[in-house]
Amino acid sequence: MNTDREVQLQARLDAADKRMQALLHGISHDLRAPLRAIDGFATRLSRQLQPGADVAAIETLARITATNTRMCVLVDGLLELARVGSVELRPMQADVSMLADWCAAELQDADPGREASIEVQQGLEVIGDERLLKTLLTQLLRNAWRFSASRPRVEIDVTGARTEDGLDLVVRDRGIGFDMAYAARMLEPFQRLHGSDDGAGDGIGLAIADAIVARHGGTIRAESTPGEGASFHIRLQDLPNSGAMR
Structure with missing residues (x-):
């Protein structure tokens, strides 16, 4: 049978876990807005590049797009990791x-x-x-x-x-x-x-x-x-x- 101390400790652990899950979700969610903006700017720049544009500029834009995509994948991973720890089991x-x-x-x-x-x-x-x-x-x-x-x-x-x-x-x-x-x-x-x-x-x-x-x-x-x-x-x-x- 749990003692009062054990019950209090478990309650504190549960509260700490909920705070951590909320923090992870908040960080991941708030990162999405600037990433969407970066993707939008990169797409706009890509459309504005003329045929025969500077090769270095094209390569730099491609690196920006690839890096932004990788960051989106990381954010999605963080959200999934947070969800796995808190989702109700069925x-x-x-x-x-x-x-x-x-x-x-x-x-x-x-x-x-x-x-x-x-x-x-x-x-x-x-x-x-x-x-x-x-x-x-x-x-x-x-x-x-x-x-x-x-x-x-x-x-x-x-x-x-x-x-x-x-x-x-x-x-x-x-x-x-x-x-x-x-x-x-x-x-x-x-x-x-x-x-x-x-x-x-x-x-x-x-x-x-x-x-x-x-x-x-x-x-x-x-x-x-x-x-x-x-x-x-x-x-x-x-x-x-x-x-x-x-």
């Missing part, structure tokens, strides 16, 4: 295999010229929040896809097995891999183990994945050998299937 029997197939199809539709094989083991299920599980698989498969950019063919496997009270899931790729010395920090926001030429993303995707796994009472760890691909091992606990929960 437990249900989730078909993880179907969600993985869905994510795989989205990746292939977005890059139809890329030769790829994404094999998903069928029959994988867990009681969890289907929306968050879809986001989890999107982030993991997108990460595998990106770090296979230098390979002639993308190869990703999604396998798993039911446990007594949840699901063990493995997402394995045959991309460029990473040094295990950096494994502990790669789930932190804004951490990138490779440069953009190697497929590095916004540095938030794996942090979002980690937050979703934590909300399902689970763990996530990565294993890799440089040059031989990587595997992410996820343990998900069944959520109490009794409706919405915080």
Whole structure:
């Protein structure tokens, strides 16, 4: 039974978490306005450039546009990270295999010229929040896809097995891999183990994945050998299937 001190401490922790979520959302929201303005100015300048304009000016404008786009992606990532930590959970029997197939199809539709094989083991299920599980698989498969950019063919496997009270899931790729010395920090926001030429993303995707796994009472760890691909091992606990929960 909780003591009064424990109840007070939990209330303070809950209040601090709400303040942090509000701060993150506010920062992300307030950043959108100047980014939209920058995009508008860049578009206007692009239309005003005459054929045969100075090459340096064209290249500078392209860098401005690309940098602004990257900042928009980062802001979206911050909003998603904040949402994952505060959204009300809605437990249900989730078909993880179907969600993985869905994510795989989205990746292939977005890059139809890329030769790829994404094999998903069928029959994988867990009681969890289907929306968050879809986001989890999107982030993991997108990460595998990106770090296979230098390979002639993308190869990703999604396998798993039911446990007594949840699901063990493995997402394995045959991309460029990473040094295990950096494994502990790669789930932190804004951490990138490779440069953009190697497929590095916004540095938030794996942090979002980690937050979703934590909300399902689970763990996530990565294993890799440089040059031989990587595997992410996820343990998900069944959520109490009794409706919405915080």
